[in-house]
Amino acid sequence: xxxxxxxxxxxxxxxxxxxxxGEYGSDATIANESDTALGTPIAASIKTLxxxxxxxxxxxxxxxxxxxxxxxxxxxxxxxxxALDLTRVITTEVVKDATKEIxxxxxxxxSIN
Numbered sequence: 001x002x003x004x005x006x007x008x009x010x011x012x013x014x015x016x017x018x019x020x021x022g023e024y025g026s027d028a029t030i031a032n033e034s035d036t037a038l039g040t041p042i043a044a045s046i047k048t049l050x051x052x053x054x055x056x057x058x059x060x061x062x063x064x065x066x067x068x069x070x071x072x073x074x075x076x077x078x079x080x081x082x083a084l085d086l087t088r089v090i091t092t093e094v095v096k097d098a099t100k101e102i103x104x105x106x107x108x109x110x111s112i113n
Contacts, residue, residue, distance in 0.1 A: 008056050008110060008112050009053075009056070011110050011112070012053055012056050012058060012110045015108065015110065016051050016053050018081040018082075018086070019049060019051055019060055019080075019086065019108075020048065020049065020080060020081055021046055021047060021048055021049060021079075021080045022046075022049050022060065022077065022079055022104065022106075023038060023041055023042065023045050023046045023077070023078055023080060023085075024038075024041075024042045024045035024064075024072070024074040024076065024077050024091075025040045025041045025074075025075065025076040026039075026040045026072060026073050026074065027039020027040040027075060027076050028075040028076065028093070029090075030090065031076070031088040031089055035088050036084075037078070037085045038076055038088060040076075041078075042069055042072045042074070044069040044072065045068070045069040045072070045074070046080075047062050047063065047064065049061060049062055056110040057107055057108070057110075058107070058108045058109075058110075059105060059106070059108075060079060060105070060106045060107075060108070061104070061105050061106075062077075062103070062104040062105075062106075063101070063102070063103050064096065064101065064103075066098045066099065066101050067098065070096050071097070072096050073093060073095050073096070074091060074093070074094045074095075075091060075093050076088060076089065076091060077091055077104055077106075087106070091104075
């Protein structure tokens with residue numbers, strides 16, 4: 001079977017439609033597939049994502065302004081749907097304060113083999 005380009009784009013659009021929010025956490029344990037959520041979520045960092053699509057790529061942009069999530073140590077990040085964390089990544093540690101604006105850009109590629 002061959003998945004046509006337009007079929008791949010349908011898969012991409014379906015995945016993009018469920019990636020709604022992003023959130024930071026402060027846990028630095030190694031991420032693995034059996035994780036079900038951020039180790040230590042930071043509620044003040046939950047933001048609606050700006051998603052764009054191109055080809056088989058989904059780009060999600062999460063922005064924390066200088067007034068948001070201050071006083072927290074950011075160590076992990078997740079893309080989320082309305083109820084679940086879909087991804088988890090450990091990031092470079094950032095102690096968030098009013099002098100910092102953090103923009104996180106995630107690119108997911110739908111691979112059809």
